[in-house]
Amino acid sequence: xxxxxxxxxxxxxxxxxxxxxxxxxxxxxxxxxxxxxxxxxxxxxxxxxxxxxxxxxxxxxxxxxxxxxxxxxxxxxxxxxxxxxxx
Numbered sequence: 261x262x263x264x265x266x267x268x269x270x271x272x273x274x275x276x277x278x279x280x281x282x283x284x285x286x287x288x289x290x291x292x293x294x295x296x297x298x299x300x301x302x303x304x305x306x307x308x309x310x311x312x313x314x315x316x317x318x319x320x321x322x323x324x325x326x327x328x329x330x331x332x333x334x335x336x337x338x339x340x341x342x343x344x345x346x347x
Contacts, residue, residue: 269308282288294300
């Protein structure tokens, strides 16, 4: 079991290293060049948009009365969820 975690950790570390290289190296084939101002603008707008999307939207609120479940009792008198009578 621990070997699986080690393999996973190695894969994650490798992915981070490759991503770091692709984003920062001068030899990276996917890094936008300075002579492409439109692509750099799109890159910046996408980055800002992702940050806004991550923090701007609130969690959805469940309206009252939306969740309904019927409770029943088994032969021992313990409460169980009765799936046949919900909704």
